[in-house]
Amino acid sequence: MAGRATYDDFTGGDFGADDSERDDALPGVSEGPLFGRGYEARALLDLIDPTRPGEREVVAVVMGPPGTGRSALVSRVAREATARGWFPGGVLRLPDPGAPCPGTHRPPDVAVAMAAMLRFLGLPDRQLPPESSASDAVTGFLLSSLATPGERLLVIAEDVTDATELRFLLSMEAPPVLLVTAVESLDLTAAATLRLGPLAEDPAARLITGALRSSGPTGSRRPGGSDGLRELVASCGRLPAALVAARALLANHPGLSFAALAMELTASRTETETDVTGHPASSPFLTGVLNAARRRLAPDRAEALRLLARAPGEEWSTQAIAALMGCSPAEVTDLLALPARLQLVERHGGGEGRTRGDRWRLSTHLPWDQAQASAPAGRAAVADQDEAALDRLFQYYDDLSAAADRHVRGQPANQAGLSPFADRDQALRWLETHQGTLVAAVRHAAASGRAAVARSLALHVTEFLVQGRRHHDVLMVCGTALEATLAAGEVNSVGNLVNNAALALSGLGLYDEAVTAFDWVADACQTAGDAEGTAVALSNKGVALHSAGRLEEAHSALTVARYVSREARDEHGEGAVLHNLGMLLRDLGDLEGALEALTTDLGACVDKGDQRGTAQTLVSLATVLSESERPEEAASAAARAAALFAELGDQHDQAMALFNLGSLLLSLDRNDQAVNALDASAELFARAGDPAGSLTPLRQLAWAHDTAGRRLEAWAVHSRCLSVALAVGDLKSAAEALGSLGSILLAGGQFEDAIAAHAQDLAICRSMGDRAGEAQAQGNLGLALLGADRVEDAIAAHTASLEIGRELGDLRSEGFACANLGAALPRAGRTREAESALKRALEIFSGEGDEVYAHEVSRRLAKLRAGE
Structure with missing residues (x-):
C-alpha cells in the first residue's frame, strides 16, 4: 500500500487504564482490552495530533488480521483524542460499516425474487431501479457542515475492504480526520498505515x-x-x-x-x-x-445454541427464543447467561422502548451453518423436535406480525379483542426492530417447504413495508413466497402476493410491469368467481395507469372496477374505486365529477365504520374542495381527517392532514391557526420517524412567519429546516434553507453572514449539478456582496448568474440577473453597461407579462438616466 508512513511490528507496554475499563464513550464501536498496544496507541495519536509541528495526517489505516484488536485500538485512541480536546466536533462512526456504498446494486436475492415474479407473469427480467439513498455529495456535505472551522471532526470507518468506499470522504475540500480499520492493505495514496500483529x-x-x-x-x-x-x-x-x-x-x-x-x-x-x-x-x-468453550457447555445450553443456529435471521428477542425453545423468557435468560460470558453469544439492547439486553446474536467467529446445526444423523425424533421448535417460532412471528399489521392498517383487534401491542406506535417499533428477521423468516419458511407460513408472513409485513416505501423488500418477500406457493402447487393462493408485488412495482415506477401483474390478478380472481378481488385488482391497475400518465386507460379500468363492485353489491369496495376515480377525474379537470365520486366514497366508508378509509377520503376531498375554490369546506374536511388519524394513533397520516389544514388556513388568512397546525405537523412527522416529511410543513411555517413580519421566528424555522435537511441527506432542501437564511440576514443588514449562507447554498448547488439553483444562489450572493460594498465581487456573481440563465434558456433567470447587474454596475462607474442590462431586463419582464417587475425595472432605468 502506498502511503506516507508505515509502522510495523509494534510491541510495548500498557496504554491508559487497566484492561478491564470499557470504552462506553463511543457506542457502536467495538470494545476490548489494550494490553501490549501502548506503542501503537501512542503512534496513532501522534499521527492525528493537530498540535504537532508539520503536516498532520488526514487518513490513518489500522490494518491487521481478525483478532488483533483493530477496533479496540481505534476506539481507545478516539476516546483519548477527544479527551485531549482535539476534536470538538465529536467522533462520528460511519453507519453500517462494510455495507455497500451509495449507488451500488441491491443484493442479488432481491433481484432473484423480482426475476421470479416477472417470469411468472411472462415478462422479461428487468434491472431494479436503485433505492433512494444519500449520495456521496450528501454525505460529504454533511460531514463538511459538521467540521466547521475550530470544530474538527474525527470519523471512524471500520472493516473497509476497498478504498472506493471512502471516495466521498477523501474527495472533500476539507476532509475530516479519518481512522480506518482493514484486514488487508488499501489502495490509498495519502494514508499512514499502522500494521497490527500478535502481542508480545x-x-x-x-x-x-x-x-x-x-x-x-x-x-x-x-x-x-x-x-x-x-x-x-x-x-x-x-x-x-x-x-x-x-x-x-x-x-x-x-x-x-x-x-x-x-x-x-x-x-x-x-x-x-x-x-x-x-x-x-x-x-x-x-x-x-x-x-473449546462450546464443547464444555452443558447439554441444555449446547442444545439452545444449536437451535438458535437453525432459526431465521441473525438476532432474536428473548421472547422469540422462548417460543423456539418452548420455555419462559426467564429460562432463556438463564440458559444463555453462561454462553454470553464465554462470548459464544452477544446480548445487546433492542432499540427504543425495549429493555436493554433484549436481543441476542450468535458469535460471528464460529461457523453456525445449517449442516452443523442440524440434528445428528439417525436421530429422527430430535429432527422432528427441531421442526416443531421452528414451527413454534414461525407461529410466534406470524401471530405478532398479524397483530402489528392490524394496527398499521387501523383495523380492530383479533376476535378475542386482545393485542400484544398497546398502540400503533408500539406495533411499528416492533416491526422496525424485527424487519430483518421477518424477511429472513419468509425466506427460511419458503426454503423449508412451509409455503403457507411464507405466504402469511409476507402478507402481514407488506403494508408496513409499503408505508415505509421499502418497495424492494416487498418484492423480496412476495417473490419468495410466490415461488414457494407455486412449488407447493397452490396456484390459487398467489393472488394477494402478486397484487402486493404489483403495488411495489408501481411504487418503483415500473408501471408497465405493475399493470401486467394487476391484469393477471384480475383474470385469476374473475376465473375463481371472486368479484371483490377482481375489482380491487382493476382499481389498482387504474391507479398505476394514472401514475404513468395514461389517463384515458386509467378511466376505463376504474369504470370497469366500479361496475364489478356494484354488480357484487360491495358498497365499501365501490367506494374505494370511487376514491381512485375521483382523484383521476380531478386530474382530468372534472372537479364536479371528482367531488361526487369522493362524496359517495365518504358515505360508504362512514356506513362501514371504516375510520381509516373515512380519513383518507377526507384528505382527498379537502384537496378537491380547495381546487374548487371552497376553502372553508376544504379546511373543515382536513380538520376532520386529522382528528380521525389522531384517534387511530396514526401520527404520520395525521401530520399530512395537519399540513393540508395549515396550508388551507393560510389561504383563509387565519395565520395563527395555520402556524399551530403546521408546527404540529412538523412535530408529528418527526415523532413518526419521518424527519424528511417534516421539511414540507416547516417550509410553509417559515413562509407564514415571514409574511406576518415575524423575522426571528422565520429565521428559527429555516434553521430547523437546514438541520433536518442535512440530517436526512436532502441537499436540495438544505440549499433552499440556506438561501432563505441568507435573505433574512441580508434584510437585517448582516451582510457578511448573508454572504456565508449564500456561498454555502452555491456550493451545494454546484455539488448537485443544479445549474438553475446555482444561478439563483449566485444572484443572492451578488446582492449580499453589494450590501457589503464588495462591488466587483457582486458584479462577478451576477454575471455568472446571467451566463447560467442564458445557458439554460431561462428568460426569467436572465431577467433577474440583468436587473441585478443594473443595480451593481453603476457602483463601479459602468453606467452604459448598467443601462443595457436594465433594458434587457425590461424587455424580458414585459414580454413575460410581469407588470410588477417591469414597472420596477422601468423605475430603476429612469433613475439611472436621470443620474440618480
Whole structure:
C-alpha cells in the first residue's frame, strides 16, 4: 500500500487504564482490552495530533488480521483524542460499516425474487431501479457542515475492504480526520498505515493472568500452576481477542490448567475460513478457543445454541427464543447467561422502548451453518423436535406480525379483542426492530417447504413495508413466497402476493410491469368467481395507469372496477374505486365529477365504520374542495381527517392532514391557526420517524412567519429546516434553507453572514449539478456582496448568474440577473453597461407579462438616466 508512513511490528507496554475499563464513550464501536498496544496507541495519536509541528495526517489505516484488536485500538485512541480536546466536533462512526456504498446494486436475492415474479407473469427480467439513498455529495456535505472551522471532526470507518468506499470522504475540500480499520492493505495514496500483529509474549500472558486474579485461581493455585502459560499464549496466537476468550473460559473452569487448554487448542486448530470478499472470516486461534468453550457447555445450553443456529435471521428477542425453545423468557435468560460470558453469544439492547439486553446474536467467529446445526444423523425424533421448535417460532412471528399489521392498517383487534401491542406506535417499533428477521423468516419458511407460513408472513409485513416505501423488500418477500406457493402447487393462493408485488412495482415506477401483474390478478380472481378481488385488482391497475400518465386507460379500468363492485353489491369496495376515480377525474379537470365520486366514497366508508378509509377520503376531498375554490369546506374536511388519524394513533397520516389544514388556513388568512397546525405537523412527522416529511410543513411555517413580519421566528424555522435537511441527506432542501437564511440576514443588514449562507447554498448547488439553483444562489450572493460594498465581487456573481440563465434558456433567470447587474454596475462607474442590462431586463419582464417587475425595472432605468 502506498502511503506516507508505515509502522510495523509494534510491541510495548500498557496504554491508559487497566484492561478491564470499557470504552462506553463511543457506542457502536467495538470494545476490548489494550494490553501490549501502548506503542501503537501512542503512534496513532501522534499521527492525528493537530498540535504537532508539520503536516498532520488526514487518513490513518489500522490494518491487521481478525483478532488483533483493530477496533479496540481505534476506539481507545478516539476516546483519548477527544479527551485531549482535539476534536470538538465529536467522533462520528460511519453507519453500517462494510455495507455497500451509495449507488451500488441491491443484493442479488432481491433481484432473484423480482426475476421470479416477472417470469411468472411472462415478462422479461428487468434491472431494479436503485433505492433512494444519500449520495456521496450528501454525505460529504454533511460531514463538511459538521467540521466547521475550530470544530474538527474525527470519523471512524471500520472493516473497509476497498478504498472506493471512502471516495466521498477523501474527495472533500476539507476532509475530516479519518481512522480506518482493514484486514488487508488499501489502495490509498495519502494514508499512514499502522500494521497490527500478535502481542508480545509478556503482555499477552498478563492479559490472561491479570483478570483471573479477581475471578478464580491463578498462578500456583490453578492446577499445574503457571506451567503451560506460555504454551497457552502461543496456542492463542498472542491475539487479543483469542486471549480474552481463553481468559473467560479459564475463569469459568477453575479446574482447567493452562497446559491442558493449550494442548487442546493446538490439537483442534483448523484452517481459517474466508468470507465472501475472500478475507479471513475469523482468526483460527479465536475460533479454536470458542469451540473449546462450546464443547464444555452443558447439554441444555449446547442444545439452545444449536437451535438458535437453525432459526431465521441473525438476532432474536428473548421472547422469540422462548417460543423456539418452548420455555419462559426467564429460562432463556438463564440458559444463555453462561454462553454470553464465554462470548459464544452477544446480548445487546433492542432499540427504543425495549429493555436493554433484549436481543441476542450468535458469535460471528464460529461457523453456525445449517449442516452443523442440524440434528445428528439417525436421530429422527430430535429432527422432528427441531421442526416443531421452528414451527413454534414461525407461529410466534406470524401471530405478532398479524397483530402489528392490524394496527398499521387501523383495523380492530383479533376476535378475542386482545393485542400484544398497546398502540400503533408500539406495533411499528416492533416491526422496525424485527424487519430483518421477518424477511429472513419468509425466506427460511419458503426454503423449508412451509409455503403457507411464507405466504402469511409476507402478507402481514407488506403494508408496513409499503408505508415505509421499502418497495424492494416487498418484492423480496412476495417473490419468495410466490415461488414457494407455486412449488407447493397452490396456484390459487398467489393472488394477494402478486397484487402486493404489483403495488411495489408501481411504487418503483415500473408501471408497465405493475399493470401486467394487476391484469393477471384480475383474470385469476374473475376465473375463481371472486368479484371483490377482481375489482380491487382493476382499481389498482387504474391507479398505476394514472401514475404513468395514461389517463384515458386509467378511466376505463376504474369504470370497469366500479361496475364489478356494484354488480357484487360491495358498497365499501365501490367506494374505494370511487376514491381512485375521483382523484383521476380531478386530474382530468372534472372537479364536479371528482367531488361526487369522493362524496359517495365518504358515505360508504362512514356506513362501514371504516375510520381509516373515512380519513383518507377526507384528505382527498379537502384537496378537491380547495381546487374548487371552497376553502372553508376544504379546511373543515382536513380538520376532520386529522382528528380521525389522531384517534387511530396514526401520527404520520395525521401530520399530512395537519399540513393540508395549515396550508388551507393560510389561504383563509387565519395565520395563527395555520402556524399551530403546521408546527404540529412538523412535530408529528418527526415523532413518526419521518424527519424528511417534516421539511414540507416547516417550509410553509417559515413562509407564514415571514409574511406576518415575524423575522426571528422565520429565521428559527429555516434553521430547523437546514438541520433536518442535512440530517436526512436532502441537499436540495438544505440549499433552499440556506438561501432563505441568507435573505433574512441580508434584510437585517448582516451582510457578511448573508454572504456565508449564500456561498454555502452555491456550493451545494454546484455539488448537485443544479445549474438553475446555482444561478439563483449566485444572484443572492451578488446582492449580499453589494450590501457589503464588495462591488466587483457582486458584479462577478451576477454575471455568472446571467451566463447560467442564458445557458439554460431561462428568460426569467436572465431577467433577474440583468436587473441585478443594473443595480451593481453603476457602483463601479459602468453606467452604459448598467443601462443595457436594465433594458434587457425590461424587455424580458414585459414580454413575460410581469407588470410588477417591469414597472420596477422601468423605475430603476429612469433613475439611472436621470443620474440618480
